Amino acid sequence: MFELDGRLAADTFVLGSTSLNRVLLMNDARFPWLILVPERLDVSEPFELSEADQGQLWQESMRLGGAMKAHFAADKINVAALGNQVAQLHVHHIARFHADAAWPGPVWGVGSAVPYEAAAVEALMHELRSVLRQPLSLTEAAQQ
Amino acid sequence: MFELDGRLAADTFVLGSTSLNRVLLMNDARFPWLILVPERLDVSEPFELSEADQGQLWQESMRLGGAMKAHFAADKINVAALGNQVAQLHVHHIARFHADAAWPGPVWGVGSAVPYEAAAVEALMHELRSVLRQPLSLTEAAQQ
Numbered sequence: 001m002f003e004l005d006g007r008l009a010a011d012t013f014v015l016g017s018t019s020l021n022r023v024l025l026m027n028d029a030r031f032p033w034l035i036l037v038p039e040r041l042d043v044s045e046p047f048e049l050s051e052a053d054q055g056q057l058w059q060e061s062m063r064l065g066g067a068m069k070a071h072f073a074a075d076k077i078n079v080a081a082l083g084n085q086v087a088q089l090h091v092h093h094i095a096r097f098h099a100d101a102a103w104p105g106p107v108w109g110v111g112s113a114v115p116y117e118a119a120a121v122e123a124l125m126h127e128l129r130s131v132l133r134q135p136l137s138l139t140e141a142a143q144q
Numbered sequence: 145m146f147e148l149d150g151r152l153a154a155d156t157f158v159l160g161s162t163s164l165n166r167v168l169l170m171n172d173a174r175f176p177w178l179i180l181v182p183e184r185l186d187v188s189e190p191f192e193l194s195e196a197d198q199g200q201l202w203q204e205s206m207r208l209g210g211a212m213k214a215h216f217a218a219d220k221i222n223v224a225a226l227g228n229q230v231a232q233l234h235v236h237h238i239a240r241f242h243a244d245a246a247w248p249g250p251v252w253g254v255g256s257a258v259p260y261e262a263a264a265v266e267a268l269m270h271e272l273r274s275v276l277r278q279p280l281s282l283t284e285a286a287q288q
Contacts (some may be wrong), residue, residue, distance in 0.1 A: 045213065045221055047206040056201035062191040069189065077189055080224035084240060084248040096228060104251050137230040 002039040005088040011113070013121060015128055016140040020056045022092075023138060025125060028113035031070050031102075032095040034128070036061060046081050061091055063135040068095045068143045071131045078106065116133075145231040146183040155257070157265060159272055160284040164200045167208075167282060168234075169269060172257035175246075178272070180205060182186040187233045192224050205235055207279040212239045215275045222250065269281050 004022060007144035012024035014037060036056055043049055045108075046057060065077040074095035078088055081091045093112075102110040116124070132138045148158075148166060156168035156179060159201035164184075170177035182201055187193055190201060209221040225235045238251055246254040260268065276282045 004249075031264065045209065046223065047213075047221075048208040054202065058198065062198050065189065066191040069191075076228055077191075078224070078226045079190065080222070080250075082220075082222045082250060084220055084222070084250075089253050103150070106224075106226060106228075106250055108250050116215070127174070 002041060004037060005086050005090075007086050008035070008038060008088065009025075009091060013125060015125060015132065018136050018138060019028060020053060021060055021136075023132065023136065025121070025128065026113075027049065027088075027115050029116045029120065029122070030111075030114050031100060031107055032074070033107070034064060034068065034093045036064065036091045036093070038089055039077065042087070044083055044087045046091070048089070048124040060136055061093065064093050064132065068093055069129055069134050071128075082108070091139055146185060148181060149230050149234075149278050151230050151265055152179070152181065152232065152234060157269060159269060159276065160282045162200075162204055162280050162282060164197060165204055165280075165282065169265075169272065170257075171265070173260045173264065174255075174258050175251055176212060176218070176270065178208060178212065178237045179252070180208065180235045180237070182233055184233070188227055188231045190233060190235070192233070195278055201235065205226060205237065208237050208276065211279050212237055215272075224250075226252070 012026050015023040015025050020038050021036040022039055024035040032129060038049060046054060061079060065079055069077050073093040075098050076096040078094040078096055096103060129140060149246060156170050158279060159167040159169050164182050165180040166183055182193060182197060197244040205223060209223055213221050216239040219242050220240045222238040224241055240247060
Protein backbone atom coordinates (compact mmCIF):
# COMPACT_ATOMS: atom_id res chain seq x y z
CA MET A 1 0.00 0.00 0.00
CA PHE A 2 1.20 3.48 -0.85
CA GLU A 3 2.83 5.32 2.02
CA LEU A 4 4.18 8.85 1.83
CA ASP A 5 7.95 9.07 2.36
CA GLY A 6 8.71 10.09 5.95
CA ARG A 7 10.82 13.07 5.00
CA LEU A 8 8.16 14.43 2.67
CA ALA A 9 5.55 13.87 5.38
CA ALA A 10 7.64 15.75 7.94
CA ASP A 11 8.24 18.75 5.67
CA THR A 12 4.72 19.23 4.29
CA PHE A 13 0.99 19.51 4.93
CA VAL A 14 -1.45 17.32 2.98
CA LEU A 15 -3.85 19.41 0.91
CA GLY A 16 -5.67 16.40 -0.52
CA SER A 17 -5.52 13.91 -3.35
CA THR A 18 -6.43 13.60 -7.00
CA SER A 19 -7.18 10.22 -8.56
CA LEU A 20 -3.39 9.83 -9.01
CA ASN A 21 -1.51 12.26 -6.79
CA ARG A 22 -1.17 13.22 -3.17
CA VAL A 23 -1.01 17.04 -3.14
CA LEU A 24 1.31 18.55 -0.53
CA LEU A 25 2.11 22.07 0.67
CA MET A 26 5.75 22.54 1.64
CA ASN A 27 6.10 24.00 5.13
CA ASP A 28 8.22 26.93 4.01
CA ALA A 29 6.56 30.32 4.18
CA ARG A 30 9.23 31.86 1.91
CA PHE A 31 7.75 30.30 -1.24
CA PRO A 32 4.29 29.06 -2.30
CA TRP A 33 5.49 25.49 -2.95
CA LEU A 34 3.29 22.51 -3.80
CA ILE A 35 4.31 18.95 -4.50
CA LEU A 36 2.59 16.17 -6.43
CA VAL A 37 3.36 12.62 -5.30
CA PRO A 38 1.89 9.84 -7.46
CA GLU A 39 0.36 7.26 -5.13
CA ARG A 40 2.23 4.41 -6.76
CA LEU A 41 4.66 1.94 -5.21
CA ASP A 42 8.39 1.94 -5.83
CA VAL A 43 8.56 4.67 -8.46
CA SER A 44 11.46 7.14 -8.45
CA GLU A 45 11.47 8.47 -11.99
CA PRO A 46 8.39 9.87 -13.74
CA PHE A 47 9.16 7.70 -16.77
CA GLU A 48 8.80 4.61 -14.60
CA LEU A 49 5.06 5.30 -14.33
CA SER A 50 2.69 3.70 -16.82
CA GLU A 51 2.08 5.84 -19.92
CA ALA A 52 -1.42 6.64 -18.65
CA ASP A 53 -0.09 7.75 -15.26
CA GLN A 54 2.64 9.82 -16.93
CA GLY A 55 0.00 11.60 -18.96
CA GLN A 56 -2.12 12.28 -15.89
CA LEU A 57 0.86 13.39 -13.77
CA TRP A 58 1.94 16.01 -16.30
CA GLN A 59 -1.59 17.11 -17.05
CA GLU A 60 -2.20 17.71 -13.34
CA SER A 61 1.24 19.30 -13.03
CA MET A 62 0.41 21.77 -15.80
CA ARG A 63 -2.99 22.56 -14.28
CA LEU A 64 -1.41 23.05 -10.87
CA GLY A 65 1.30 25.31 -12.27
CA GLY A 66 -1.22 27.40 -14.16
CA ALA A 67 -3.47 27.73 -11.12
CA MET A 68 -0.55 28.72 -8.89
CA LYS A 69 0.74 31.31 -11.35
CA ALA A 70 -2.68 32.95 -11.58
CA HIS A 71 -3.56 32.72 -7.89
CA PHE A 72 -0.26 34.05 -6.54
CA ALA A 73 0.37 36.40 -9.48
CA ALA A 74 3.80 34.76 -9.68
CA ASP A 75 6.55 35.90 -12.01
CA LYS A 76 7.50 32.30 -12.85
CA ILE A 77 6.60 28.76 -11.92
CA ASN A 78 9.47 26.33 -11.35
CA VAL A 79 8.58 22.68 -12.02
CA ALA A 80 11.07 19.96 -11.14
CA ALA A 81 11.38 16.25 -10.50
CA LEU A 82 14.78 15.93 -8.82
CA GLY A 83 14.65 13.18 -6.19
CA ASN A 84 18.35 12.99 -5.37
CA GLN A 85 17.63 13.00 -1.63
CA VAL A 86 14.12 11.52 -1.38
CA ALA A 87 13.76 8.58 -3.76
CA GLN A 88 9.93 8.52 -3.80
CA LEU A 89 8.81 10.26 -6.99
CA HIS A 90 7.64 13.80 -6.24
CA VAL A 91 7.28 16.83 -8.49
CA HIS A 92 7.92 20.31 -7.13
CA HIS A 93 5.87 23.36 -8.19
CA ILE A 94 7.17 26.62 -6.80
CA ALA A 95 5.74 30.07 -7.40
CA ARG A 96 8.69 32.41 -7.85
CA PHE A 97 8.90 36.18 -7.57
CA HIS A 98 11.58 38.66 -8.60
CA ALA A 99 11.82 39.71 -4.95
CA ASP A 100 11.88 36.25 -3.34
CA ALA A 101 14.67 34.88 -1.15
CA ALA A 102 16.37 32.86 -3.89
CA TRP A 103 15.64 34.72 -7.15
CA PRO A 104 16.91 34.16 -9.81
CA GLY A 105 18.46 30.92 -8.58
CA PRO A 106 16.59 27.71 -7.75
CA VAL A 107 15.19 27.42 -4.22
CA TRP A 108 16.91 24.20 -3.15
CA GLY A 109 19.73 24.59 -0.65
CA VAL A 110 19.13 28.32 -0.20
CA GLY A 111 18.94 29.30 3.47
CA SER A 112 16.54 27.43 5.75
CA ALA A 113 12.83 26.78 5.53
CA VAL A 114 10.67 29.25 7.48
CA PRO A 115 7.78 27.23 8.96
CA TYR A 116 4.30 28.72 8.60
CA GLU A 117 2.52 30.01 11.67
CA ALA A 118 -0.51 27.87 12.49
CA ALA A 119 -3.14 30.46 11.62
CA ALA A 120 -1.40 31.38 8.37
CA VAL A 121 -1.15 27.80 7.16
CA GLU A 122 -4.79 27.10 8.01
CA ALA A 123 -5.87 30.08 5.95
CA LEU A 124 -3.56 29.22 3.06
CA MET A 125 -4.70 25.61 2.94
CA HIS A 126 -8.34 26.66 2.93
CA GLU A 127 -7.58 29.05 0.07
CA LEU A 128 -5.56 26.50 -1.93
CA ARG A 129 -8.18 23.78 -1.56
CA SER A 130 -10.72 26.18 -2.98
CA VAL A 131 -8.42 27.18 -5.87
CA LEU A 132 -7.40 23.61 -6.75
CA ARG A 133 -10.68 21.77 -6.23
CA GLN A 134 -11.88 22.27 -9.79
CA PRO A 135 -8.68 22.12 -11.91
CA LEU A 136 -7.32 19.05 -10.09
CA SER A 137 -10.59 17.41 -8.99
CA LEU A 138 -9.00 17.63 -5.56
CA THR A 139 -10.54 15.73 -2.70
CA GLU A 140 -9.53 16.41 0.87
CA ALA A 141 -8.15 13.11 2.02
CA ALA A 142 -7.69 12.61 5.73
CA GLN A 143 -4.20 13.55 6.85
CA GLN A 144 -1.89 10.54 6.76
CA MET B 145 9.76 32.54 -36.70
CA PHE B 146 11.20 30.53 -33.83
CA GLU B 147 14.68 31.56 -32.80
CA LEU B 148 16.68 29.92 -30.05
CA ASP B 149 17.46 32.24 -27.12
CA GLY B 150 20.99 33.64 -27.45
CA ARG B 151 22.12 32.46 -24.03
CA LEU B 152 20.89 28.92 -24.66
CA ALA B 153 22.59 28.97 -28.06
CA ALA B 154 25.88 30.11 -26.51
CA ASP B 155 25.85 27.42 -23.81
CA THR B 156 24.83 24.41 -25.89
CA PHE B 157 25.32 22.30 -29.01
CA VAL B 158 22.33 21.45 -31.21
CA LEU B 159 21.76 17.70 -31.41
CA GLY B 160 18.73 17.99 -33.66
CA SER B 161 14.98 18.47 -33.56
CA THR B 162 11.81 16.50 -33.04
CA SER B 163 8.53 17.61 -34.57
CA LEU B 164 8.14 19.91 -31.52
CA ASN B 165 11.46 20.39 -29.76
CA ARG B 166 14.95 21.59 -30.47
CA VAL B 167 17.25 19.14 -28.62
CA LEU B 168 20.36 20.67 -27.08
CA LEU B 169 23.45 19.33 -25.32
CA MET B 170 24.71 21.61 -22.55
CA ASN B 171 28.41 22.41 -22.96
CA ASP B 172 29.37 21.20 -19.50
CA ALA B 173 31.41 18.02 -19.37
CA ARG B 174 30.63 17.55 -15.66
CA PHE B 175 27.09 16.30 -16.32
CA PRO B 176 25.32 14.62 -19.26
CA TRP B 177 22.75 17.41 -19.66
CA LEU B 178 20.19 17.72 -22.44
CA ILE B 179 17.58 20.40 -22.96
CA LEU B 180 14.29 20.37 -24.85
CA VAL B 181 13.13 23.70 -26.27
CA PRO B 182 9.68 23.72 -27.87
CA GLU B 183 9.95 25.59 -31.17
CA ARG B 184 7.04 27.87 -30.32
CA LEU B 185 6.96 31.64 -30.08
CA ASP B 186 6.68 33.58 -26.83
CA VAL B 187 6.19 30.66 -24.45
CA SER B 188 7.81 30.74 -21.00
CA GLU B 189 5.76 28.24 -19.03
CA PRO B 190 5.01 24.70 -20.19
CA PHE B 191 1.32 25.24 -19.39
CA GLU B 192 1.22 28.09 -21.92
CA LEU B 193 1.65 25.52 -24.72
CA SER B 194 -1.44 24.06 -26.38
CA GLU B 195 -2.69 20.88 -24.71
CA ALA B 196 -1.42 18.85 -27.65
CA ASP B 197 2.04 20.43 -27.40
CA GLN B 198 2.10 19.91 -23.62
CA GLY B 199 1.36 16.23 -24.15
CA GLN B 200 4.12 15.91 -26.72
CA LEU B 201 6.64 17.88 -24.65
CA TRP B 202 6.22 15.63 -21.63
CA GLN B 203 6.07 12.46 -23.68
CA GLU B 204 9.37 13.39 -25.34
CA SER B 205 10.76 14.49 -21.97
CA MET B 206 9.94 11.10 -20.45
CA ARG B 207 11.44 9.25 -23.42
CA LEU B 208 14.57 11.41 -23.25
CA GLY B 209 14.92 10.85 -19.51
CA GLY B 210 14.50 7.11 -19.85
CA ALA B 211 17.01 6.93 -22.71
CA MET B 212 19.54 9.02 -20.76
CA LYS B 213 19.19 6.93 -17.61
CA ALA B 214 19.78 3.70 -19.53
CA HIS B 215 22.56 5.00 -21.77
CA PHE B 216 24.60 6.67 -19.04
CA ALA B 217 23.67 4.13 -16.32
CA ALA B 218 22.72 7.17 -14.23
CA ASP B 219 21.70 6.98 -10.60
CA LYS B 220 18.94 9.57 -11.15
CA ILE B 221 17.53 11.84 -13.82
CA ASN B 222 16.72 15.42 -12.83
CA VAL B 223 13.98 17.03 -14.94
CA ALA B 224 13.20 20.71 -14.50
CA ALA B 225 11.54 23.67 -16.16
CA LEU B 226 12.89 26.66 -14.22
CA GLY B 227 13.39 29.59 -16.58
CA ASN B 228 14.14 32.27 -14.00
CA GLN B 229 17.10 33.51 -16.02
CA VAL B 230 16.23 32.56 -19.61
CA ALA B 231 12.56 33.24 -20.32
CA GLN B 232 12.28 31.01 -23.40
CA LEU B 233 10.69 27.74 -22.29
CA HIS B 234 13.32 25.02 -21.93
CA VAL B 235 13.27 21.76 -19.98
CA HIS B 236 16.46 20.43 -18.42
CA HIS B 237 17.29 16.70 -18.29
CA ILE B 238 20.42 15.92 -16.30
CA ALA B 239 21.90 12.49 -15.67
CA ARG B 240 23.09 12.46 -12.07
CA PHE B 241 25.55 10.20 -10.30
CA HIS B 242 26.34 9.66 -6.65
CA ALA B 243 29.90 10.74 -7.38
CA ASP B 244 29.16 13.81 -9.51
CA ALA B 245 30.26 17.37 -8.73
CA ALA B 246 26.94 18.49 -7.21
CA TRP B 247 25.41 15.34 -5.71
CA PRO B 248 23.00 15.28 -3.90
CA GLY B 249 22.16 18.92 -4.60
CA PRO B 250 20.82 20.33 -7.86
CA VAL B 251 23.41 21.29 -10.49
CA TRP B 252 22.45 24.94 -10.97
CA GLY B 253 24.84 27.46 -9.49
CA VAL B 254 27.38 24.82 -8.47
CA GLY B 255 30.91 25.71 -9.62
CA SER B 256 31.51 26.56 -13.26
CA ALA B 257 30.75 24.70 -16.45
CA VAL B 258 33.66 22.67 -17.83
CA PRO B 259 33.49 22.97 -21.63
CA TYR B 260 33.87 19.76 -23.62
CA GLU B 261 37.01 19.21 -25.65
CA ALA B 262 36.25 19.23 -29.37
CA ALA B 263 36.94 15.54 -29.99
CA ALA B 264 34.97 14.48 -26.92
CA VAL B 265 31.90 16.48 -27.86
CA GLU B 266 31.96 15.19 -31.44
CA ALA B 267 32.01 11.63 -30.16
CA LEU B 268 29.31 12.26 -27.57
CA MET B 269 27.01 13.96 -30.07
CA HIS B 270 27.40 11.10 -32.52
CA GLU B 271 26.56 8.66 -29.74
CA LEU B 272 23.56 10.66 -28.49
CA ARG B 273 22.11 11.10 -31.96
CA SER B 274 22.23 7.35 -32.39
CA VAL B 275 20.65 6.74 -28.96
CA LEU B 276 17.89 9.33 -29.41
CA ARG B 277 17.04 8.86 -33.09
CA GLN B 278 14.39 6.22 -32.44
CA PRO B 279 12.77 7.26 -29.11
CA LEU B 280 12.51 10.94 -30.10
CA SER B 281 12.24 10.60 -33.90
CA LEU B 282 15.22 12.94 -33.84
CA THR B 283 16.31 14.59 -37.04
CA GLU B 284 19.63 16.33 -37.30
CA ALA B 285 18.69 19.88 -38.13
CA ALA B 286 21.39 22.15 -39.42
CA GLN B 287 23.05 24.15 -36.63
CA GLN B 288 21.31 27.48 -36.16
